[in-house]
Amino acid sequence: MEAIIANLTQWIDKEKITRDQITNLKKQRDTWKAELADIDRESLVLVTSTIRSPHGGELNLAWQGVDGHIRLDSIKDGSTVLLRANHGSIVAQGSSQSTFTVWPDTPEGYEVTLDIRNCLLESIKRHRIGQIQTPERHVRFNYDYDLALDRVLTGIAEEDGSLEVVHYKSKGVRNPVAPRVQMHTLVPGAGQPCIAHYYKWAGEYVVEKSLKQQLGSIGEDTWPFVITTWTFNGGVRVVDSIIEEQPGDSRRITRFTYPATAPANNYKHLILSRPVKIEVTTESLTTASTVEQLP
Structure with a gap:
């Protein structure tokens, strides 16, 4: 400049x-x-210096400020150091590391290392002190380009096979104000079923409908799912209905009714967001459905 x-x-x-x-x-x-x-203006950044327990315990946190970055330096209980940090240089382009030693100078001590590349967290490793090459736990992070935020998180992978993936809507979006999640998938691993969330957007900021689905084995067609639909009541965003279904077994539909008007005071939005009637319909897919009204 x-x-x-x-x-x-x-x-x-x-x-x-x-x-x-x-x-x-x-x-x-x-x-x-x-x-x-x-x-170049001076700015004030507030950090936590002390955490006090109702039972009398107290933790002291020390920080360091480097080129506008605030980094945790240590956590102490009196004179006992519970966590000690060792930070590398801050670089806009390239790699750096921050290593946190938990319970230093004790047999239970271990280290957590953060690998940072181009100002993005690339991985977290938990390992014994001084043994970074043989981590006991390793988590990796993936990113993708975004028109609004430059980079967005798209995936988290662990060594045990668990995986978390986020897919953002990009087609048909011009000059987006913020990234919009279209699908979020969690793969727990260890033979557990996957869980996927799908989102339908109305405009830039509002999720109109979401679908939560549990995914079982390949070829299985009885995956349970939950569909949540939102609407607006007097300018207040509220849940319109929730459908919970176990294909081939049962379906439960919950519908919400809200007050049409409310006094023009500080509690208007609170009143409009509280349902005055909740109707639950349960259905066994082979028998007649039943309707139940909740107070």
Whole structure:
């Protein structure tokens, strides 16, 4: 920014340009100066220094500030160090590490190492002290490009086979304000069923409908699912209905009715969001359905 400001000043002072061009360049220079001043201004960052227990215990947290980054340095219980941090250099491009030693100087001590690349958390390793090459637990993080936030988290993978994946909606989205999750899948591993959440959006910020589905073995067609639908009541976002179904077995539908109006006071939104009637319909897919009204 300083180079841009200096270049504009040179054009204004030394180059043979028109009065209108000078006026325009001065406006640009003032804009850049304001941006630079905002970046360089002093800012106050609040951090927790002490945590007190109702039973009298107290933890003291120490921090360090480096180039605008606030990093945890240690946690102590009196004179006893419970956690000690060792941070590498902060780099915008390239790799760095932060290692936290838990219960240092004790037989139970271990380390947690954070691998950071291009300011993004790449992996977390738990290992014995000084034995980073043989981690006891290793979690990896994956990212993808995003038009609004540059990078978004798309996956978390662990060594035990568990996996968490997020898929964002991109097609048909122009100049998005924020990324919109289209599908979130959790694979617990160890033979447990997968759980998937699907989301239908209305506009940039509002989830209109979600589908939660439990996925079993390949070829199995009796996966239970839950569909939740939202709506607006007087400008307040509320749950409209919930459908819970076990294919081939049972279905449960819960519908909510809300007050149509509310007094114009501080409690208006609270009143409009509270259902006045809840109707639950249960159905055995081979017998007649039953309707039950909850107070």
